[in-house]
Structure formats: C-alpha cells, structure tokens
Amino acid sequence: MAEFPPDDERIDELTTLQSIYPELVLDFDHPPIPTARIELPVAPEKPLPVVCDSDSSVRNLSHLPPLIIDIILSEGYPTERAPTFNLTADPPWLPDRVLEQLMEKGHALWEEYGGMQMLFAYLSFLEESARTAFGAADSARDGVLKLPDTLRTPMLELNEKLGKELFDKGTYDCGICLEPKKGGACHRIRHCGHVFCKACLQDYYNNCIKEGDVNNVKCLSPDCGKTGDVKVDRKKKDRLLSPKELLQIPLELETVKRYAQIKRKKKIESDPTIVFCPRKWCQGAMRTEKYPKITDVSQMDESDIEDGEPVAAPKATDQEIKFRGAPNTDRLVICEDCSLAFCKVCLAPWHGDFERCINREQKDLTEEDQASLNYILKNTSPCPTCSVPCSKSYGCNHMTCFQCKTHFCYLCGAWLQPENPYGHFNNKKNKACFQRLMDGAMGDQANGEIRFGGRRGAEQEAEFWEQEALRIQMEELGG
C-alpha cells in the first residue's frame, strides 16, 4: 500500500488545520489523495426567515442544519492544482445556486493565494458567511427563503433541538430565588425571552391559579411591558401565558385545565348576553360559538391579552332589546352542559315559539347561594365601577379592583384618583375615612369592628338593626 512521503505539504496543511478545527476528520488511507471532512454549524446572528410551500407563515430559524465540507487535495496542490471542495447540507436546505457560489469562491481564493496553502482562509471565509446563513435569503423574494414541504418538520425540529441544547448548557440567574441555575432547570418565557427557574415559576403560577388570580399568569420581570410611563404602563397589558406554554414549564395538567377554565368562565360571566341553565344542579352557560368549550388544553397556544375589563360588553342591539319579552325571536337556547333546551327570556324549559313569556330574573336562590350571598355582603366591598365584590386580604384601604383596575376606597367605596389615591384619607371632609388608610391592615377578618361607609356601611347597619330587633324581641319574650 502506497504511503504519503513524509514531507507532503498537503498532509502538513491538513494536520495543522485539524489542530485549529479539532472536529475536522482526516482521511489519509487512500493515497495519493488525502481528503478531509468537516461539519460547519450554521447559527446565523440574525435568524433566517423561511417559508414552506403549503404553509404560508414565516418562521425564523436560529439553528440550521450544518454545512458539510469535503476537501479533496489532488496531487499538485497547492502549487499547480486547485483543491476540490464538495459542499452539501443535510437535509438539503441550501439552494444549489448558493452552494455553487461558495465552491467557486474556493477556487477564486486559491488563485488569489497564488499557489499557497489556502484551506484555513477558505474555512474562515465559510465560518464568516455562516453567520449570515450564507446570504441564502438575500436574493430570495421578500428576503424569505422558500423551502420544500419535506424539509419543514426536520428543520423545525432541528432548530428547536439545537436551540434547547444551547439553552440547557447555559447558566441563568433566576430573578426570583436569586440562584444561578442550569438552563435545563429554567424556562424562557416565549414572547419576551425572560428566563426564570422552573421551580419558582411553578410556585408562583400554581398559586395564582389556585387563588383564581389568572390575570397574573404572565412574565414576572419588572421590565416586561414597561414603557417608563406609569400611566401608559397600566393600560398596556402584558400578555398572559398560554395553556400550552404552562404545560411546557411544566405545570400539572389539572392546574392548566383550571387556568383555561377560569379564563373562559371570566369571559362568559362578564358577557351580559349569556344566560345560564335554570336547572339548579347544572347552571351551565348557554351554548355559544363565541366561547368554545375547552377540549384539549395542550393545543391552546394563544397567549391572550389580560382580560381585565369585561370584554367590551357587546352592545345590545335594538332588536335584542325588543325581544326581551316579545315573541317570535331567538329565545331558544341550549345549555352547553346538560343540553336542556330553555327560553332565554323566562328561563323555563323551552315552551315553543308561540308562548308569550315574561322576563324572569334569576332570583330564586338556593340555601347555599343565599349563604354565599350573605358572606359576600358581609366580607367584601363592591367595586364602584364594575360592582365585582372585592375582599381585602391585607394592606391599606386604597384598593385596586382586581377585575377592572379601578382605584377605590375600601371603606366607603368612593372612587380614588389613581395619581393621588391617598388624598381621600387625608381630607377632613371625608369624616368616615379621615386618617383611616391603614385600618384593618391585617385583612378583613382580622377584626370585626371596622366601620364602613357607602354601600357596605348600609349593609352593615341593616344587619346591626336586624340583630338589635331580634334582641329586643327576645328581651320582651323573656320579660
């Protein structure tokens, strides 16, 4: 078997090259031609926009399949003969045109070097062009690289896999527990890129969902959604995490289901056009296309806007107003849970189109409902804007409604100016609230002797007199 002479310049050059690129694989087993192969990772600085034939959405890929470079050095290299470079990509995402250009550049470089060793220069050039994805998308239409459908899945998977490997290798300081954590123990929030450790996110989100505070299931970073201006900031809503992303952190399926259900329920309950099933054991919402039932949370990928305000309470059209009590309109609705067909107006099981019926409020309360209502009256203060019952667990009496973000006084229900919420407690004119900002700071149930004004005060007073009347009656009976 023939061997390379000890002073073969090609062998020298390739061995030297290998010490610079350890991943270079040499093949000296087939004299007289030495070959070498290297896989060059392609991770452009600016993600490469690609689009597939059947799917018109553009995706930005940060990690692409490597460029495979085969180097073949014939006898006479470098002085007399040019080296041969074979460039391929697997899967073949690079257009032939681009590959040809890159190979031509190899030849041009050899000429430029005038018969000197040029492999390192060529590899450096390729590495450099890899940072712009070889300009593959530059000449394409709209600067987006078009790919055949067959490449879609492998390329997306690879992009995700390499991205995750890189992320897992890194170390991140979790802003919550303040500990450095390996990427594998962390989660990057999809829409803003902030990184926290999984344990902290689980802690926080689990608790939010347990307490029904779903509007806080969003990125925890202080600079997220910040614009500098506090007022704008309040209006600009951060994005809530999608159920799908929560499952990736991961949160338990049951918790994520609850999250999706609470969000849906909140939307339904703030929509005045929705009525509920009259069967006491059911009370499901009427079937509607507006709020589809949740089937598979793992497919719920939308990270919707925080639903603070009731979804722009759809205006009741003249027609709708008219039909309250009028026949011949769409009174028939169906319960989404028990499939009962009932009348939207009188809330009785469906009576047919020709029955005249009157509007009935859902006021016949069960015992439990009455108990809940009593509790709500006793332990909450209604928001002056949206009337949602707010209860204070702790803190000062300047409240911000958890549903519509109205600033109000917990004691008397007065609106407070967001820019100066404390003036109310410092004004002697407000007799009931003057200097009572911190009354009951340990929460509502901590002590029962807080005096309230406004709606709640009236309820308190009514309750007091009711008990007083009972006491007097008892006394009279006793006497």
Place this chain on the structure above:
Amino acid sequence: MSTGAKKRILREYAECQNDPLPGVKINFDEQNMTKWEILMDGPDQSVYAGGHYKLEINFPNEYPFKPPVVSFKTKIYHPNVSNDDKGSMCLGLLRPEEWKPPNKVISVLHLIRNLLIEPNPDDAIELSIANDYKTNRAEFDKTAKDWVKRYAK
C-alpha cells in the same frame, strides 16, 4: 414561609452586606429573619441630615411574590410616610400591584433613601405635608429639620 423564601432573604441579606449602602445599617436576626430592623442616617444633602431613623421591613409569607412592608419607627416629617404610629409607606414598587418578584430589598432601600433626598409630593400619603413641600418649601424645611431635632437624634 417556604425554605426557598428563607434562602432568598438570607441571600439578599448577604448581598446588602457585601455592597452596603452608605448610612444604612441592617440588624438581622437569624431566628426571625422576616423582620429586619434598619438604621438609616438622613442623607447629607437632605433636610433629614443628622437624623437617625429606625425602620422596619417585614417580609410577608408569600415573599418574594408579595412586596415587603416598610414602616418608619422614628417619626419623620415627610409627604410619603404616614404621620401616625405606623409610619407606613405605600408607593412605587412597594405597591402590591406594582411589585414584581425580581425586585429586591436593596432596591427598596434605594427607593427610601432617594425619597429622603427628594420626596415625591405627587404620590403623597400625607397630603398636607405634600402641600407644604410644594407651596411653602421654607416652612417645610423648617418643620422637617425641627422634627429631626425632636425625634431623630
């Protein structure tokens, strides 16, 4: 309180020790680490110069998901500190709806110090003091300094 929260408080204490704020001393009790006693000197460039203030920072059980609670134990004439026996503060990142878990005690201490140097009368808890500050600065400075002598020496 979870062990995670305790660890975080310890870590934050260490951070405050490694990079101490001028004029701020923290009395930390390992047995009761959810209550920090802070001794803060009135900053030189402020009307509170020469005063020594005792503050308390209480960490709720849900820390760091809920903000720490700050109160001045030493009486101070300041628009952002309530003029009662609680001496409470409730502004900026100390508000529950504004607090974010990555915020730290050190930023709370910075906030307090900066407020001593420059009160924020537009977010005042004591409106009359804020009014004083805005419309009658000389009177405000006088009263504030007077209170330093009376309560904060």
